[in-house]
Amino acid sequence: MNTPVNSAALRQRLTTQLVAETQHVREFVTVLEEERRILTQRDVEPLFALSEKKAHYARLLQQSAHARSVLLTQAGLTNDRAGVEALLGSPETPVWQTYLTVVASARQLNEDNGRLLTDRLASNHQALAILMAHSDQPTVYGRDGSARTRPGSRLLGSY
Numbered sequence: 001m002n003t004p005v006n007s008a009a010l011r012q013r014l015t016t017q018l019v020a021e022t023q024h025v026r027e028f029v030t031v032l033e034e035e036r037r038i039l040t041q042r043d044v045e046p047l048f049a050l051s052e053k054k055a056h057y058a059r060l061l062q063q064s065a066h067a068r069s070v071l072l073t074q075a076g077l078t079n080d081r082a083g084v085e086a087l088l089g090s091p092e093t094p095v096w097q098t099y100l101t102v103v104a105s106a107r108q109l110n111e112d113n114g115r116l117l118t119d120r121l122a123s124n125h126q127a128l129a130i131l132m133a134h135s136d137q138p139t140v141y142g143r144d145g146s147a148r149t150r151p152g153s154r155l156l157g158s159y
Contacts, residue, residue, distance in 0.1 A: 007075065007087070010071055010074060010075045010087060011087055011088060011089065013071055014068065014071050014072075014084065014087050014088065015088070015093075015095050017064065017067055017068055017071060018068075018084075018095045018096060018099050019095055020064065021061070021064040021065075021068065021099065022095070022098055022099045022102050024057060024060045024061055024064055025061065025099070025102045025103055025106050026102055027057060028054075028057040028058075028060075028061060028106055029102065029105060029106050029109060031050065031053050031054050031057055032054075032106060032109040032110055032113060033109065034050060035047065035050055035054065035113050036109065036112065036113050036116065038050065039113060039116040039117060039120065040116070044120075068084070071087070072084065072087060075087050084096065
């Protein structure tokens, strides 16, 4: 026996869910802003600790998305923007517009951080390649028995 769907109750639950999810996204944005700050500094060691926080919020957001999906399924709607707007009754609902704005900000910040990280990795790879190229030089020994990386190399300032 199917029970009738109470759209008003589901709409209220979705609104509450969106408010909570928006707060999680805002907290995630704070983590992303901290990540950006670290990525622009020389010392990136704090990224390791921050990655745990980032993973925590990613799990929270995944759980929120699942809860939203369950609500939409209960309402007999698709789990997408159209489904959310249909259950809310309007695409102009303030809680929905706030959610979309905050999510767009988080997405942009995450993409920007990804580019910063990619640039930093490329720079590190380039530096490592240069160092490795120089380390491939055969080691030879001078007349005094000291190791040299190239035949004929001398210490700076020596004659």
